[in-house]
Amino acid sequence: xxxxxxxxxxxxxxxxxxxxxxxxxxxxxxxxxxxxxxxxxxxxxxxxxxxxxxxxxxxxxxxxxxxxxxxxxxxxxxxxxxxxxxxxxxxxxxxxxxxxxxxxxxxxxxxxxxxxxxxxxxxxxxxxxxxxxxxxxxxxxxxxxxxxxxxxxxxxxxxxxxxxxxxxxxxxxxxxxxxxxxxxxxxxxxxxxxxxxxxxxxxxxxxxxxxxxxxxxxxxxxxxxxxxxxxxxxxxxxxxxxxxxxxxxxxxxxxxxxxxxxxxxxxxxxxxxxxxxxxxxxxxxxxxxxxxxxxxxxxxxxxxxxxxxxxxxxxxxxxxxxxxxxxxxxxxxxxxxxxxxxxxxxxxxxxxxxxxxxxxxxxxxxxxxxxxxxxxxxxxxxxxxxxxxxxxxxxxxxxxxxxxxxxxxxxxxxxxxxxxxxxxxxxxxxxxxxxxxxxxxxxxxxxxxxxxxxxxxxxxxxxxxxxxxxxxxxxxxxxxxxxxxxxxxxxxxxxxxxxxxxxxxxxxxxxxxxxxxxxxxxxxxxxxxxxxxxxxxxxxxxxxxxxxxxxxxxxxxxxxxxxxxxxxxxxxxxxxxxxxxxxxxxxxxxxxxxxxxxxxxxxxxxxxxxxxxxxxxxxxxxxxxxxxxxxxxxxxxxxxxxxxxxxxxxxxxxxxxxxxxxxxxxxxxxxxxxxxxxxxxxxxxxxxxxxxxxxxxxxxxxxxxxxxxxxxxxxxxxxxxxxxxxxxxxxxxxxxxxxxxxxxxxxxxxxxxxxxxxxxxxxxxxxxxxxxxxxxxxxxxxxxxxxxxxxxxxxxxxxxxxxxxxxxxxxxxxxxxxxxxxxxxxxxxxxxxxxxxxxxxxxxxxxxxxxxxxxxxxxxxxxxxxxxxxxxxxxxxxxxxxxxxxxxxxxxxxxxxxxxxxxxxxxxxxxxxxxxxxxxxxxxxxxxxxxxxxxxxxxxxxxxxxxxxxxxxxxxxx
DNA sequence: GAGTTTGAAACT
DNA sequence: CAGTTTCAAACTC
Numbered sequence: 001x002x003x004x005x006x007x008x009x010x011x012x013x014x015x016x017x018x019x020x021x022x023x024x025x026x027x028x029x030x031x032x033x034x035x036x037x038x039x040x041x042x043x044x045x046x047x048x049x050x051x052x053x054x055x056x057x058x059x060x061x062x063x064x065x066x067x068x069x070x071x072x073x074x075x076x077x078x079x080x081x082x083x084x085x086x087x088x089x090x091x092x093x094x095x096x097x098x099x100x101x102x103x104x105x106x107x108x109x110x111x112x113x114x115x116x117x118x119x120x121x122x123x124x125x126x127x128x129x130x131x132x133x134x135x136x137x138x139x140x141x142x143x144x145x146x147x148x149x150x151x152x153x154x155x156x157x158x159x160x161x162x163x164x165x166x167x168x169x170x171x172x173x174x175x176x177x178x179x180x181x182x183x184x185x186x187x188x189x190x191x192x193x194x195x196x197x198x199x200x201x202x203x204x205x206x207x208x209x210x211x212x213x214x215x216x217x218x219x220x221x222x223x224x225x226x227x228x229x230x231x232x233x234x235x236x237x238x239x240x241x242x243x244x245x246x247x248x249x250x251x252x253x254x255x256x257x258x259x260x261x262x263x264x265x266x267x268x269x270x271x272x273x274x275x276x277x278x279x280x281x282x283x284x285x286x287x288x289x290x291x292x293x294x295x296x297x298x299x300x301x302x303x304x305x306x307x308x309x310x311x312x313x314x315x316x317x318x319x320x321x322x323x324x325x326x327x328x329x330x331x332x333x334x335x336x337x338x339x340x341x342x343x344x345x346x347x348x349x350x351x352x353x354x355x356x357x358x359x360x361x362x363x364x365x366x367x368x369x370x371x372x373x374x375x376x377x378x379x380x381x382x383x384x385x386x387x388x389x390x391x392x393x394x395x396x397x398x399x400x401x402x403x404x405x406x407x408x409x410x411x412x413x414x415x416x417x418x419x420x421x422x423x424x425x426x427x428x429x430x431x432x433x434x435x436x437x438x439x440x441x442x443x444x445x446x447x448x449x450x451x452x453x454x455x456x457x458x459x460x461x462x463x464x465x466x467x468x469x470x471x472x473x474x475x476x477x478x479x480x481x482x483x484x485x486x487x488x489x490x491x492x493x494x495x496x497x498x499x500x501x502x503x504x505x506x507x508x509x510x511x512x513x514x515x516x517x518x519x520x521x522x523x524x525x526x527x528x529x530x531x532x533x534x535x536x537x538x539x540x541x542x543x544x545x546x547x548x549x550x551x552x553x554x555x556x557x558x559x560x561x562x563x564x565x566x567x568x569x570x571x572x573x574x575x576x577x578x579x580x581x582x583x584x585x586x587x588x589x590x591x592x593x594x595x596x597x598x599x600x601x602x603x604x605x606x607x608x609x610x611x612x613x614x615x616x617x618x619x620x621x622x623x624x625x626x627x628x629x630x631x632x633x634x635x636x637x638x639x640x641x642x643x644x645x646x647x648x649x650x651x652x653x654x655x656x657x658x659x660x661x662x663x664x665x666x667x668x669x670x671x672x673x674x675x676x677x678x679x680x681x682x683x684x685x686x687x688x689x690x691x692x693x694x695x696x697x698x699x700x701x702x703x704x705x706x707x708x709x710x711x712x713x714x715x716x717x718x719x720x721x722x723x724x725x726x727x728x729x730x731x732x733x734x735x736x737x738x739x740x741x742x743x744x745x746x747x748x749x750x751x752x753x754x755x756x757x758x759x760x761x762x763x764x765x766x767x768x769x770x771x772x773x774x775x776x777x778x779x780x781x782x783x784x785x786x787x788x789x790x791x792x793x794x795x796x797x798x799x800x801x802x803x804x805x806x807x808x809x810x811x812x813x814x815x816x817x818x819x820x821x822x823x824x825x826x827x828x829x830x831x832x833x834x835x836x837x838x839x840x841x842x843x844x845x846x847x848x849x850x851x852x853x854x855x856x857x858x859x860x861x862x863x864x865x866x867x868x869x870x871x872x873x874x875x876x877x878x879x880x881x882x883x884x885x886x887x888x889x890x891x892x893x894x895x896x897x898x899x900x901x902x903x904x905x906x907x908x909x910x911x912x913x914x915x916x917x918x919x920x921x922x923x924x925x926x927x928x929x930x931x932x933x934x935x936x937x938x939x940x941x942x943x944x945x946x947x948x949x950x951x952x953x954x955x956x957x958x
Numbered sequence: 959g960a961g962t963t964t965g966a967a968a969c970t
Numbered sequence: 971c972a973g974t975t976t977c978a979a980a981c982t983c
Contacts, residue, residue, distance in 0.1 A: 546977065552967055553977045592968095632965065641980055642964045 541566040542574075549574030550585045552596060557582070560597055600628050601648045630656030638663035 542563060544554045549572040552558045556567060556574055562582070563574045573581050589596045627645045630653055636642040638652055638661045645652045651666015652658055661668050 542978080544978065547967095551977080553979090555979080558967095596967095629966090634965080636964065636980095640964080642966090644966075647980095 542569045542572075543567070544569040544572065548572060550582065552589065557585075558597070560586075595628065598628070600644060601650050602626055602628050626650055626653040627656065630654075631658045632656070633658040633661070637661060 542549055542554045542556045544551075544567075547553045547557075549557050549563050549567070549569045554563070554569065554574060556563045556569075561574075562576050563569050563572045573585075575582075586597065627648060627650055629644075631638060631643045631645045633643045633645075633656075636646075638646050638656075638658050641647045643652075643658065643663065645656060645658075646663055646665065649665055652661045652663040652668045653666075654668055656668055658668070
């Protein structure tokens with residue numbers, strides 16, 4: 001079974017997770033010697049992310065990935081020199097990376113973006129900027145190295161990932177199972193592919209540095225926690241491994257950083273990760289590709305996306321990640337290390353905001369604490385961390401089931417988180433806290449969840465693992481972050497989670513033989529059980545007795561997550577061990593209902609604007625988001641959790657068959673009315689936008705065009721072959737808006753992937769009319785998992801995400817951009833390319849898709865940028881939409897600049913990909929010198945993969 | 959903790 | 971597609 005492999009990975013991860021291991025590692029010692037900062041074991045870790053609150057921790061996971069990236073960059077600075085001698089491979093890779101200009105540029109762009117973000121958030125920015133730049137270059141080099149080392153990886157990251165993924169979940173669980181036993185398990189688990197990969201990586205790393213190897217182990221542990229997400233089911237799992245690996249690395253890095261010097265850790269982690277990634281890529285590229293194709297199944301769970309902020313999301317993510325994320329991630333990751341970053345970036349974007357926020361807080365904390373550490377390193381690490389987090393988020397995992405999502409996302413808080421995430425792009429900030437607040441109860445849950453998730457990370461080493469299986473990727477990332485972040489907030493919360501997770505994982509390893517016993521055996525589960533119904537991860541834990549957790553009755557299964565130790569299910573087959581069975585069942589279910597595993601909650605394009613506005617505002621999601629299928633409540637009046645709409649904190653829509661609906665989040669009737677109003681508004685906006693667009697195009701103020709313009713533009717643009725669609729799209733875009741844009745992009749991606757058919761239909765048809773359609777997974781993701789949404793949005797349009805991140809970062813990143821300007825361009829190019837890819841995924845006709853994608857991409861870009869400028873030009877609606885996205889971010893002027901380009905791009909792209917792209921690229925570069933480069937390439941790949949993954953997943957696992 | 963209610967999922 | 975059954979969560983006591 002795959003499970004064994006995952007377990008092995010997890011074991012390795014666990015080992016890596018432990019701070020001590022890192023310290024033990026020669027690399028660590030070496031770094032410690034080099035860096036003024038001395039390795040502080042546990043304490044340091046906490047310090048590393050003392051600022052991070054539990055929520056941040058969640059984000060941390062994503063951050064972790066970001067960190068890893070950043071770290072890499074950092075390492076280059078710090079360690080690169082030191083390591084240069086040690087890590088010849090690394091250096092070589094770097095040089096090689098140059099050959100891979102695109103990947104490198106992307107990496108750089110990402111790094112720069114992340115750095116920018118970080119700087120933006122952190123006072124220490126100046127130092128970071130310097131370090132960042134270096135880091136970026138180095139990072140790029142690393143990436144390139146990985147790529148160069150594994151060309152196949154770069155080309156076909158997803159496949160590789162897929163290979164690894166399957167195992168990863170298991171490994172993750174295993175890793176969770178025991179920290180202490182990690183090593184032993186590793187030995188035991190070796191069978192697992194993940195393990196193998198790790199080993200290989202280690203071997204590779206050995207050449208570089210023994211410390212690196214240790215790091216790898218650490219990663220594996222962290223990954224395990226993350227891996228859990230593999231839930232996507234087996235399909236995803238395959239992919240997950242790769243992702244997980246990446247995440248693991250990132251996690252590892254995180255943990256390391258936290259445990260000791262970030263710089264030290266980062267270096268080690270970077271080095272190791274690179275090798276690992278490359279190894280993974282090389283090894284599994286071909287196979288992975290195949291596996292990837294098979295993996296597509298799920299629509300990833302978007303639990304992750306839920307965001308409840310990062311933390312919640314992180315918890316959720318685990319599950320969500322599993323399928324969609326995993327696949328998506330995998331694809332990106334499959335690309336290679338680059339992908340890792342890229343993949344991560346995909347998911348990250350969503351997360352990023354939250355992460356950023358966290359980071360910001362952390363950074364502040366760090367800044368205070370940083371005094372001890374080298375300012376540059378700390379800052380850079382923090383930056384990296386943030387960027388990573390952003391990337392890591394894996395929002396990609398979007399489509400979670402309402403249940404899972406609702407759990408976490410249910411609260412408005414989630415919504416806020418989402419917005420925050422988006423906003424994070426532009427502004428890192430506050431959202432985390434806000435997110436938590438929404439509903440006390442909900443918050444608590446989310447917190448607990450997040451905490452749990454975090455805890456998994458923190459404690460991941462300790463225990464968990466089982467659960468994680470599905471969410472591995474996201475979780476891993478989260479865990480990583482957690483490690484860093486865990487310090488403060490999560491510590492308490494985390495423990496619970498950890499227990500649950502650890503239990504699950506341990507149990508998983510133990511129970512493998514008897515699924516039935518699985519739950520029973522692990523006391524850990526009990527821990528998880530403690531929580532209401534959620535696992536430590538924040539994912540629901542099921543209590544299935546007759547379904548064996550192989551039916552949609554099971555929340556875990558429905559969410560694409562493996563049952564964790566916290567689950568009280570009986571005769572559970574929804575475990576990594578039974579991955580094959582799970583996959584088969586999933587496929588069967590998907591054959592019946594291709595959308596069975598797609599997110600149940602989707603945002604309506606039309607609603608999106610309002611929702612967006614609402615997002616940050618308290619109300620936010622409910623109105624915008626809708627249940628795909630709608631509820632059929634008769635007695636609960638949609639006022640109890642029996643109602644899925646209510647449970648998801650979304651209003652009922654025309655698609656609902658409920659009787660006596662009194663859904664506080666929105667009544668059917670109101671919904672319909674709202675839709676009509678929105679329609680009118682959107683039409684108006686479109687007209688105005690078109691006019692504006694024309695103006696803009698004439699003036700060539702591409703850069704300055706507003707996001708809304710973009711939205712508007714998109715519709716008007718000739719590219720939209722279907723005027724109607726264009727309008728709709730524009731509207732939807734609009735709504736999704738600037739801020740929404742991310743969602744839109746996400747939609748495009750998700751919509752495409754998931755139910756290619758449905759999504760396409762949705763696009764074609766008025767999204768409004770088809771409430772379900774709309775949204776497509778993306779909205780759901782957004783809704784459910786703010787983070788997930790972001791991730792999805794990004795993931796689908798990786799590019800977009802990357803861009804968005806960049807955009808967000810732009811203001812700050814621009815400075816960096818100057819440095820990375822050259823890179824940016826390539827990235828931008830990639831980005832554009834990616835769009836088409838994302839669309840491809842969608843069932844929609846190429847043209848339409850393209851247009852739509854263009855819209856999405858543009859929107860994404862715009863949205864990113866928009867946040868800054870949106871407000872100015874955008875109509876109220878648009879503004880509103882933007883507002884929700886991120887009130888703060890909106891302010892960034894860069895976005896405005898960017899948006900114009902986007903429009904052009906959109907227009908061009910729509911009209912003709914060729915010209916448009918060029919212009920778009922140029923614009924992008926200007927607008928966001930730094931950010932565009934980073935994710936785009938990866939994004940494009942990721943997007944393609946994601947889209948494919950999504951399409952596969954949604955379509956049916958097709 | 960046991961039992962009931964509820965509505966989704968699964969089945970026919 | 972509609973009706974019924976099964977299932978597990980939500981809810982109540």
